[in-house]
Amino acid sequence: MSKVGGVGVPPVEENIPQVVLKNYGKWDTHEVVRPGVIKRIAESGDVCYTVRIAMPPSRVSVASMLELCDLADEYSGGFFRITLRNSFEFVDVNPDKIEELIDKVESLGFPVGGTKNSVHNIMACPGWIHCNLPATDSPGIAKALGDALIDEFKNHRLPAWLKINIGGCANIEEALMADIGIIGVHRDIPIVLEDKMRICEQPTVIHSCPTGAIKPKGKESVVISAERCIHCGACTMHCESILTGDPKLDGFAVSVGGKASNTGSGPDLGRVVIPYLPNNPPKWEEAVNAVTMIMHAWRKDARPDERIKEWIHRIGWDRFFKKAGIKVSIKDVDGYMYGNEFARSDLRFGW
Amino acid sequence: MADISKTADRTVKEGLTGSETPYMDELCKGPWPSHARELKRTQYPVMMYEEGIKQRWTQWGHGGMSSVPGLGSGAIARKSRRPDIISHSHLIRVLGNPGTFYKTSTFRKICELTERYGDGSLHMLTTNYNIEICGIMNDEQMKAVTQELNAMGYDVGSAGDAMRNMPDCMGPALCEYAVMDTPRLKHFMTKHFIDDIQYPRFPFKIKTKMAGCPNDCGKALLHGDIGIIGVFRDLPKINDRRLSDWVNRGGDIRWVCDNCPTNAMNWDGKKLTIDGDSCIRCMYCINRVPAIKPGDDRGVAITAGGKMKGKYGPMKGKVIFPFIKVTPPDYKELVAAYTRICDVYDDNGRKKERIGDMIQRIGMDKFLELCGVEPSPMNFTSPRRNTFYHWEHEELGGVHE
Numbered sequence: 001m002s003k004v005g006g007v008g009v010p011p012v013e014e015n016i017p018q019v020v021l022k023n024y025g026k027w028d029t030h031e032v033v034r035p036g037v038i039k040r041i042a043e044s045g046d047v048c049y050t051v052r053i054a055m056p057p058s059r060v061s062v063a064s065m066l067e068l069c070d071l072a073d074e075y076s077g078g079f080f081r082i083t084l085r086n087s088f089e090f091v092d093v094n095p096d097k098i099e100e101l102i103d104k105v106e107s108l109g110f111p112v113g114g115t116k117n118s119v120h121n122i123m124a125c126p127g128w129i130h131c132n133l134p135a136t137d138s139p140g141i142a143k144a145l146g147d148a149l150i151d152e153f154k155n156h157r158l159p160a161w162l163k164i165n166i167g168g169c170a171n172i173e174e175a176l177m178a179d180i181g182i183i184g185v186h187r188d189i190p191i192v193l194e195d196k197m198r199i200c201e202q203p204t205v206i207h208s209c210p211t212g213a214i215k216p217k218g219k220e221s222v223v224i225s226a227e228r229c230i231h232c233g234a235c236t237m238h239c240e241s242i243l244t245g246d247p248k249l250d251g252f253a254v255s256v257g258g259k260a261s262n263t264g265s266g267p268d269l270g271r272v273v274i275p276y277l278p279n280n281p282p283k284w285e286e287a288v289n290a291v292t293m294i295m296h297a298w299r300k301d302a303r304p305d306e307r308i309k310e311w312i313h314r315i316g317w318d319r320f321f322k323k324a325g326i327k328v329s330i331k332d333v334d335g336y337m338y339g340n341e342f343a344r345s346d347l348r349f350g351w
Numbered sequence: 352m353a354d355i356s357k358t359a360d361r362t363v364k365e366g367l368t369g370s371e372t373p374y375m376d377e378l379c380k381g382p383w384p385s386h387a388r389e390l391k392r393t394q395y396p397v398m399m400y401e402e403g404i405k406q407r408w409t410q411w412g413h414g415g416m417s418s419v420p421g422l423g424s425g426a427i428a429r430k431s432r433r434p435d436i437i438s439h440s441h442l443i444r445v446l447g448n449p450g451t452f453y454k455t456s457t458f459r460k461i462c463e464l465t466e467r468y469g470d471g472s473l474h475m476l477t478t479n480y481n482i483e484i485c486g487i488m489n490d491e492q493m494k495a496v497t498q499e500l501n502a503m504g505y506d507v508g509s510a511g512d513a514m515r516n517m518p519d520c521m522g523p524a525l526c527e528y529a530v531m532d533t534p535r536l537k538h539f540m541t542k543h544f545i546d547d548i549q550y551p552r553f554p555f556k557i558k559t560k561m562a563g564c565p566n567d568c569g570k571a572l573l574h575g576d577i578g579i580i581g582v583f584r585d586l587p588k589i590n591d592r593r594l595s596d597w598v599n600r601g602g603d604i605r606w607v608c609d610n611c612p613t614n615a616m617n618w619d620g621k622k623l624t625i626d627g628d629s630c631i632r633c634m635y636c637i638n639r640v641p642a643i644k645p646g647d648d649r650g651v652a653i654t655a656g657g658k659m660k661g662k663y664g665p666m667k668g669k670v671i672f673p674f675i676k677v678t679p680p681d682y683k684e685l686v687a688a689y690t691r692i693c694d695v696y697d698d699n700g701r702k703k704e705r706i707g708d709m710i711q712r713i714g715m716d717k718f719l720e721l722c723g724v725e726p727s728p729m730n731f732t733s734p735r736r737n738t739f740y741h742w743e744h745e746e747l748g749g750v751h752e
Binding site (some may be wrong): 005011012024026028029057060061062063066072073078079080081082083091102109110111127128129131133138147150167172232234237239240243247258264266269333346 | 473524546632
């Protein structure tokens with residue numbers, strides 16, 4: 001059998017346009033000439049225009065990618081880039097043809113925007129499209145949010161940028177790293193199909209649990225402790241007779257304040273502020289309401305340049321809950337493992 | 352083979368007759384690009400998604416990294432809970448390009464492979480910035496698609512308990528802030544560690560992320576099991592003439608000074624000074640003022656332990672090596688440090704325990720020792736507040752003998 005693999009990735013030079021190669025490492029500054037269009041200026045005076053569009057959450061069809069490839073061939077010399085937020089960027093567009101490109105790409109159904117002080121492209125995991133774990137359908141929520149926030153995507157009207165990530169279960173890293181995150185929440189333990197447990201290796205399943213929540217039940221089945229289960233889905237990887245989720249109980253939580261940059265008060269993961277909202281496809285009103293509520297409170301109150309994390313850092317969590325109109329519940333108090341670090345040990349209240 | 356095309360034909364018929372998919376039709380409306388519309392343009396079994404929305408429960412079942420003889424990791428199997436619609440649908444992970452730049456001529460070939468072997472839908476991009484070719488039905492096709500990708504210079508991998516693809520930001524290719532050449536480092540690291548990316552041998556996955564500067568667009572600190580982030584040690588460079596030009600054209604330098612997180616900047620109306628004892632190299636002024644650039648004493652910081660999944664919950668990464676010189680073409684120091692962390696993890700991690708959880712279990716002091724790090728204040732935000740040390744026998748001078 002012939003060996004496959006061992007190739008690695010193509011060299012950098014192979015996939016970048018001439019102007020990028022020529023000015024590699026010698027870029028000087030950039031300006032956003034209009035939402036979605038960035039002009040990058042090199043020390044040599046060369047410029048490179050990029051045009052950014054939103055992409056459908058998670059999956060994209062070959063048909064659509066080929067249409068975008070056609071546009072890239074026509075307007076950007078056949079070069080494009082997928083940004084770290086999964087938006088599609090035409091690289092090195094002829095400045096005279098930018099308007100034409102925007103018209104064409106928008107007529108294909110891809111809005112242009114997502115730069116600077118706007119809602120950036122919304123990231124989502126595959127959710128119900130192709131995964132066994134999700135408690136919620138992240139692409140559906142992303143689509144609903146995108147429809148609701150499209151004007152904020154296409155304009156620079158926010159105090160700073162707003163990144164929204166959606167993860168269908170507690171394993172998806174992306175959600176807590178965004179200004180507003182949505183995380184799928186399983187409220188009940190995985191379902192054990194006892195009559196089908198025979199096909200699974202009982203010891204492997206028990207061993208797979210990171211918190212020791214699974215105990216044997218007889219010789220062939222297992223029982224899961226609700227006290228200990230963290231809904232990570234590790235057991236379902238080893239046994240197809242354990243199913244996560246319950247359509248009547250599943251839903252999602254909303255987190256705020258994630259940020260990667262070292263500016264301001266530094267990088268941090270977001271905090272969960274709404275513990276549970278129900279799944280309500282295909283409109284996802286609860287998700288849209290929660291996100292727009294938080295966004296409007298921030299927008300009304302924040303100073304220029306202030307991302308959600310920095311805003312909360314300035315006003316404090318007590319005022320955040322009041323301004324965002326979110327009711328605090330016992331679920332907001334972290335009782336897991338080292339969570340009591342988040343309990344308050346000062347009297348600097350923001351009444 | 353005949354079997355597979357039959358399945359595909361049936362799903363297309365079911366999916367595309369409008370009224371059978373009311374929920375997906377609803378999701379096709381509206382201004383934002385719709386995944387439902389995208390799925391309908393492919394051979395994806397749309398009834399799986401439609402039923403998922405209808406029942407509010409995923410219709411997909413058991414899956415994960417699948418072991419295909421002759422192929423490393425990168426093949427992911429997924430069974431269906433609804434054999435009446437489709438029995439299974441696998442996918443293959445293609446390692447993304449450095450800087451995530453693509454050229455239409457090669458990308459069209461990936462599209463063509465997706466049409467030929469898959470269901471015509473791509474996942475652009477995954478959280479590790481791979482491209483997933485979805486809807487592949489059997490092992491032979493997985494192998495065939497990999498061979499064709501290999502011939503194009505592309506590769507698959509990044510699944511199972513292996514090193515995952517190492518996503519990078521665009522770095523110096525298009526960004527003026529980059530202090531480290533991330534695309535070239537990604538190219539080097541992928542070539543260097545390709546066996547570890549394709550053959551899972553670790554206790555659990557190792558996600559490596561790279562970012563060119565402390566702005567950390569690659570989110571290396573937050574979700575990299577190992578993060579490699581460009582840093583500089585000297586002060587930001589100020590071009591005085593350019594700065595006064597910028598101020599004269601309406602640049603608000605006072606605003607920038609006021610917003611410096613450590614109040615390290617002072618503008619006396621003519622000259623800007625940065626206080627070396629206060630500056631934390633956070634990039635704020637560099638992001639805002641074109642006349643301020645990162646310093647010249649450049650290198651990378653290596654962090655470890657960022658993650659979401661696992662026993663101790665979501666964690667930020669921790670600084671292990673605060674500064675390492677970047678020395679292309681062999682990146683000797685960086686590779687040594689990176690390999691050290693991986694080896695310590697390999698030796699000490701328990702099965703299905705991420706690096707972050709392992710550090711929590713064995714203790715940060717122990718981890719730094721194992722990594723051979725000379726501890727410095729760069730490794731903590733504050734020293735400890737308890738005295739529950741573990742003294743080594745040698746440290747006690749043999750009194751306990």
